[in-house]
Amino acid sequence: MIGGWAAEAVARLDREREDTGTTPLREFPLPGAWGVRLRLKDESAQPTGGLKHRLARALFAQVITSGRITEGTTVVDATGGPMAVAEAYFARLLGLPYIAVMPKKSSGAGVERLGGTCRYVHPPLAVYEEAARLSEEIGGHYLDHYRTAAEVDWRGASLADELFGQLGECPRWIVVGAGTGATSAAIGRRLRADGLPGRLAVADPENSAYFPGWATGAPDYATGMPSRIEGVGRPRMEPAFDSAVVDLVVPVPDAASVAAARYVRQVTGLAVGAATGTNLWAALELVTRMRDRGERGEVVSVIGDAGERHLATCHDDAWAEGRGLDWRPYADRLRDLLGEP
Known part of the structure; x- marks a missing residue:
C-alpha cells in the first residue's frame, strides 16, 4: 500500500482520467458497397492533444x-x-x-x-x-x-479497455503506430488475454526498426536512423514493443504518410499529423484486402495528433518538398481508390 503524498498523487491522476472522459470514434468515409467500415479512435481529444x-x-x-x-x-x-x-x-x-x-x-x-x-x-x-x-x-x-x-501495467483503465468498451463487437483489425511500443503491446495483450478474434497491425514509417525487427524476429534490431514521421518509428526496437502480440507490421513510405494525412483533413476537417497518415495508409491497405476477398467487418485505427500546428508541416507544400517527400503520386492513388476529394 502507498500513503501520504504518493496516495494523493495517484488519486489526482485517477481524477484527471475520469474528468477527461472518453475520446471519440470518428467515421472515415468508405464506399458503402465494400461492406467494410473504418473508424478512427481520436486521441487528439486528450487535454494535451495526443496519444502520449x-x-x-x-x-x-x-x-x-x-x-x-x-x-x-x-x-x-x-x-x-x-x-x-x-x-x-x-x-x-x-x-x-x-x-x-x-x-x-x-x-x-x-x-x-x-x-x-x-x-x-x-x-x-x-x-x-x-x-x-x-x-x-x-x-x-x-x-x-x-x-x-x-513496465506499465496494460490492464485496467487503458486505451484498450476504453476502445473495446466503445466498439461492442471486436473489429477485424486494429491499426496503431509504434513509438515506445506501449500502445500496441497493451492492445495486443488485451486481444489475446480475452481470446478476441481481432488482429493487431502496426504501421511503420521509413527508417524504423520495427518492421525489419518484427519480420526477422530480431529483438535488438536497429537501423540507427531517425524516423521523419513525428511520433512513430524508432531507430531501434524499444523494450515496450512486444512483437509476439503483433500480427502484422505494415511498412509505409513517408510520402504516403503525408498524402494520407492531407486526405484525412479533406474528408474530416482534422489537421492531423503525418503519423495519422501512416496509420491511415496501413489501415486502407487492410481495408482493400478485405474488400478484394469479399470480407465484411470493421477496421479501427488509433490516431492522436490532430492540431493546427500541422498546417505548417505535412499540409504545407514547402515543408514536404524541403524533405524530399513527393506526396502527389500517393494522393493520386488515394483518389483512385476512394474517389474525390
Missing part, C-alpha cells in the same frame, strides 16, 4: 507507486514534442519540477507554457546521456520513458 497523454499519466503512476518519485522530486526526461508536453502537464498537476532534455533545434514552447524547463543539447543523440547526468547531478529522477513504458 495516456502514456505520460501511466508513467507517472508507475514511478510514483514504485517509490522512484516522491514529493518535490524533479522529473527529468530525454524527450521533445508531444511526449514532453504531456509529461510537463502531469508534472504540473502533481506539483513536481520538470526538465525536458531535447535536441538543440527543437521547440520547447509547449513545455515552458506548462511551467517546465527545457535543456537543449547537441548532437541529438546526446539527450539520453545528458538527461541521466543531469538527474543524478540535481538529485532528480530520470523518467527514461522508453524503458519505463515497458
Whole structure:
C-alpha cells in the first residue's frame, strides 16, 4: 500500500482520467458497397492533444507507486514534442519540477507554457546521456520513458479497455503506430488475454526498426536512423514493443504518410499529423484486402495528433518538398481508390 503524498498523487491522476472522459470514434468515409467500415479512435481529444497523454499519466503512476518519485522530486526526461508536453502537464498537476532534455533545434514552447524547463543539447543523440547526468547531478529522477513504458501495467483503465468498451463487437483489425511500443503491446495483450478474434497491425514509417525487427524476429534490431514521421518509428526496437502480440507490421513510405494525412483533413476537417497518415495508409491497405476477398467487418485505427500546428508541416507544400517527400503520386492513388476529394 502507498500513503501520504504518493496516495494523493495517484488519486489526482485517477481524477484527471475520469474528468477527461472518453475520446471519440470518428467515421472515415468508405464506399458503402465494400461492406467494410473504418473508424478512427481520436486521441487528439486528450487535454494535451495526443496519444502520449495516456502514456505520460501511466508513467507517472508507475514511478510514483514504485517509490522512484516522491514529493518535490524533479522529473527529468530525454524527450521533445508531444511526449514532453504531456509529461510537463502531469508534472504540473502533481506539483513536481520538470526538465525536458531535447535536441538543440527543437521547440520547447509547449513545455515552458506548462511551467517546465527545457535543456537543449547537441548532437541529438546526446539527450539520453545528458538527461541521466543531469538527474543524478540535481538529485532528480530520470523518467527514461522508453524503458519505463515497458513496465506499465496494460490492464485496467487503458486505451484498450476504453476502445473495446466503445466498439461492442471486436473489429477485424486494429491499426496503431509504434513509438515506445506501449500502445500496441497493451492492445495486443488485451486481444489475446480475452481470446478476441481481432488482429493487431502496426504501421511503420521509413527508417524504423520495427518492421525489419518484427519480420526477422530480431529483438535488438536497429537501423540507427531517425524516423521523419513525428511520433512513430524508432531507430531501434524499444523494450515496450512486444512483437509476439503483433500480427502484422505494415511498412509505409513517408510520402504516403503525408498524402494520407492531407486526405484525412479533406474528408474530416482534422489537421492531423503525418503519423495519422501512416496509420491511415496501413489501415486502407487492410481495408482493400478485405474488400478484394469479399470480407465484411470493421477496421479501427488509433490516431492522436490532430492540431493546427500541422498546417505548417505535412499540409504545407514547402515543408514536404524541403524533405524530399513527393506526396502527389500517393494522393493520386488515394483518389483512385476512394474517389474525390
